[in-house]
Amino acid sequence: MTDSRVATSAPPVQEIRSGWGASRRRAKAARDEEFTAFVMSAGTRLRRTAYLMCRDWHLAEDLTQQAFAKMYAAWNRIRTGANLEAYSRRVLMNVVFDQQRRRSGSELVLADLPDHPDRAPAGTPELRVALVDALAQLAVKDRAVLVLRHAEDHSVETVATILGLSVPAVKMRNARALTRLRTLLGDDFPDR
Amino acid sequence: MEQHLRDQFDRAVGDDPGAPLDEMATAAIAAGTRLRERRHYWVPAGVAAGVLVVVGAVAGLTLPLDASKSDEPPVTVAAAMVPMTAPACLKRPVETDVTDAVVFLTPEVTDVQRAALDTALSQDPGLAARSYESREDAFRRFQIRWKDNPDLVKAVTPYELPESFRLRLRAAEQFTALRDRYASMGGVQEIIGRKCAAGAPIGGVL
Numbered sequence: 001m002t003d004s005r006v007a008t009s010a011p012p013v014q015e016i017r018s019g020w021g022a023s024r025r026r027a028k029a030a031r032d033e034e035f036t037a038f039v040m041s042a043g044t045r046l047r048r049t050a051y052l053m054c055r056d057w058h059l060a061e062d063l064t065q066q067a068f069a070k071m072y073a074a075w076n077r078i079r080t081g082a083n084l085e086a087y088s089r090r091v092l093m094n095v096v097f098d099q100q101r102r103r104s105g106s107e108l109v110l111a112d113l114p115d116h117p118d119r120a121p122a123g124t125p126e127l128r129v130a131l132v133d134a135l136a137q138l139a140v141k142d143r144a145v146l147v148l149r150h151a152e153d154h155s156v157e158t159v160a161t162i163l164g165l166s167v168p169a170v171k172m173r174n175a176r177a178l179t180r181l182r183t184l185l186g187d188d189f190p191d192r
Numbered sequence: 193m194e195q196h197l198r199d200q201f202d203r204a205v206g207d208d209p210g211a212p213l214d215e216m217a218t219a220a221i222a223a224g225t226r227l228r229e230r231r232h233y234w235v236p237a238g239v240a241a242g243v244l245v246v247v248g249a250v251a252g253l254t255l256p257l258d259a260s261k262s263d264e265p266p267v268t269v270a271a272a273m274v275p276m277t278a279p280a281c282l283k284r285p286v287e288t289d290v291t292d293a294v295v296f297l298t299p300e301v302t303d304v305q306r307a308a309l310d311t312a313l314s315q316d317p318g319l320a321a322r323s324y325e326s327r328e329d330a331f332r333r334f335q336i337r338w339k340d341n342p343d344l345v346k347a348v349t350p351y352e353l354p355e356s357f358r359l360r361l362r363a364a365e366q367f368t369a370l371r372d373r374y375a376s377m378g379g380v381q382e383i384i385g386r387k388c389a390a391g392a393p394i395g396g397v398l
Contacts, residue, residue, distance in 0.1 A: 150198055153198060
């Protein structure tokens with residue numbers, strides 16, 4: 001098929017085998033830079049969300065990093081997506097859910113609320129600890145709804161998209177979780 | 193109440209010990225690269241074929257939010273760029289019993305290199321047939337194949353799709369020798385063998 005384009009000139013001048021590799025390396029460098037910028041801008045907020053979900057800063061860091069790794073693996077596909085924020089929450093929540101499933105059972109032992117005598121009090125320390133501990137007693141999806149809705153301030157619709165739930169399901173879980181939180185926290189519940 | 197609750201949540205993370213985000217990014221890149229390689233190890237070899245993959249890619253690109261919950265490997269642009277294996281051929285590239293082969297050329301291949309390859313292939317007694325697909329041909333084919341996925345088509349330029357020679361071998365046992373002969377020639381990126389039934393297009397790819 002190419003016979004027409006065959007030139008009868010000298011043998012190959014030079015091998016340029018590295019060309020493809022070099023352009024790939026350039027693409028990777030650009031991708032890594034863009035991805036790192038995303039981690040720098042989104043990392044802290046995502047890690048705090050993870051902490052509210054798991055009550056442990058080290059685990060939160062680990063979960064966040066797992067979520068970022070998954071995002072990096074799909075970066076070419078998701079980087080131009082309009083809703084990278086929501087997407088990152090979804091990936092994180094799925095990592096959290098997986099982690100909870102793996103250690104399921106152990107989470108129910110939280111009926112005894114641990115003391116945190118060594119934590120430096122700031123503001124209302126009891127309440128601060130109480131809120132996170134109370135959250136830990138909710139079903140993990142209910143906790144996710146509360147965290148996304150009230151800590152992250154996403155709309156009901158966005159929360160529904162992130163969690164793959166319907167809007168009525170999010171509203172129902174939100175109402176149920178708030179009621180439960182009210183019961184757990186008693187007078188501390190900040191509804192006034 | 194909402195604002196009040198929000199403040200409580202803010203205070204709840206008030207003892208954040210902090211974490212080095214640059215290190216987190218570096219670690220995520222390393223781990224993410226491993227994830228990619230595990231997902232894609234079979235793809236660069238040219239097996240990105242089949243309806244399942246097409247469906248996956250369409251769903252993956254138009255609804256990126258759905259990708260995170262499925263364990264199926266998402267189709268990347270790189271995977272979509274690989275020519276599709278013909279239905280009459282084994283999906284996986286093979287090393288033995290090779291009936292057809294594709295010689296992918298590097299993006300920087302020169303006219304002289306291409307001509308030298310073409311001459312050599314045309315005179316190769318081990319080949320029953322050969323054809324050539326230019327970058328532009330490859331791009332047209334790519335556009336048609338992914339026409340329902342404009343994001344994917346937009347993400348790729350003709351320059352990024354490799355041109356290739358497609359070959360039919362006279363005898364299966366000649367593949368290794370053939371690859372040895374041509375792999376070291378200038379402008380050759382990769383040579384991939386396939387096992388195809390009679391009636392497959394030359395090279396075993398669409």
